[in-house]
Amino acid sequence: MTALAHDSTSLRAVFAAFPTGVTALAALVDGKPAGVAASSFTSVSLTPPLVSVCMAHSSSTWPALRRAERLGISVLGTDHAAVCRRLAGPSGERFTGVAWRATPDGAVLLDGASAWFDCSLEQVVRAGDHDIVVLRVHDLHAEPAVEPLVFHASVFRSLNPGALRPIR
Ligand SMILES: Cc1cc2nc3c(=O)[nH]c(=O)nc-3n(C[C@H](O)[C@H](O)[C@H](O)COP(=O)(O)O)c2cc1C
Numbered sequence: 001m002t003a004l005a006h007d008s009t010s011l012r013a014v015f016a017a018f019p020t021g022v023t024a025l026a027a028l029v030d031g032k033p034a035g036v037a038a039s040s041f042t043s044v045s046l047t048p049p050l051v052s053v054c055m056a057h058s059s060s061t062w063p064a065l066r067r068a069e070r071l072g073i074s075v076l077g078t079d080h081a082a083v084c085r086r087l088a089g090p091s092g093e094r095f096t097g098v099a100w101r102a103t104p105d106g107a108v109l110l111d112g113a114s115a116w117f118d119c120s121l122e123q124v125v126r127a128g129d130h131d132i133v134v135l136r137v138h139d140l141h142a143e144p145a146v147e148p149l150v151f152h153a154s155v156f157r158s159l160n161p162g163a164l165r166p167i168r
Contacts, residue, residue: 013154016151016152016153016154017152017153018152019150019151019152019157020039020040020041020150020151020152021039021041021075021076021148021149021150021151022037022038022039022075022076022080022084022149022150022151022156023037023038023039023041023053023073023074023075023076024036024037024038024072024073024074024076024080024083024084024087024108024110024113025038025041025053025055025065025071025072025073026065026071026072026074026087026100026107026108026109026110027065027068027069027070027071027072027106027107027108028068028102028106028108029064029065029067029068032095033094033095033100033102033108034061034064034065034091034094034108035061035065035072035087035094035095035108036055036059036061036062036065036087036088037076037084037085037087037088038053038054038055038073039151040052040053040054040055040130041053041073041075044134048136049136049137049140050122050134050135050136050137051073051117051119051134051135051137052132052133052134052135053073053133053135054127054130054131054132054133055130055131055133056129056130057129057130057131058129060091061091062131062133066121066124066133068106068107069105069106069120070103070105070106070107070118070119070120070138071107071119071120071121071135072102072103072107072108072109072110072116072117072118072119073116073117073119073135074109074110074113074115074116075113075114075115075116075148076110076113076114076148076149077112077113077114077146077147077148077149078147078148078149078156078158078160079112080110080112080113080149081149081156083098083110084149084156086098098110099111099112103118103139105118107119112146113143113146114142114143114144114146114147114148115140115141115142115143115148116140116141117135117137117139117140118137118138118139118140119135119136119137119138120135120136120138121133121134121135121136122134122135122136147159147160
């Protein structure tokens with residue numbers, strides 16, 4: 001067996017040097033919104049339209065989300081920093097005080113997102129301690145006036161050069 005070159009703490013620190021946006025992956029589960037923050041969102045394919053997120057095998061929410069008919073992906077805006085922390089916190093309180101709506105098929109989308117996708121599960125590929133989750137896009141919308149939240153070096157930032165300080 002090959003020895004692990006780096007421990008998970010140093011892997012996390014170096015992976016975090018790659019700046020990303022942050023999304024909320026969410027759906028109605030038993031009539032209630034369930035979801036997680038996910039910075040691993042990536043666009044995958046134009047024809048057919050596909051996107052992906054990577055979900056940890058340790059996630060307690062992903063097994064419920066993957067059974068949903070539709071999954072919403074909301075690209076968080078700079079006003080969503082506190083919402084993002086909430087979405088990664090205790091599961092019973094994730095949507096308390098968060099403005100959201102559900103599509104008729106049960107995708108949960110956050111108000112004030114800089115973009116959203118209404119998706120269904122297309123494929124799940126096991127990869128190490130995560131699942132690469134490929135999702136088919138059924139509907140989507142961008143709101144260019146909403147500035148996206150940026151996640152870099154484990155802090156939230158803004159694309160606005162005048163606001164390079166971390167967002168609380
Ligand atoms: C900014 C941010 C980005 C995250 N991105 C991911 C991600 O891409 N994949 C993932 O599995 N968890 C990610 N998480 C962790 C989840 O949001 C969540 O905290 C974790 O899945 C544990 O909750 P659960 O057991 O309800 O799933 C992220 C957390 C934060 C704060």
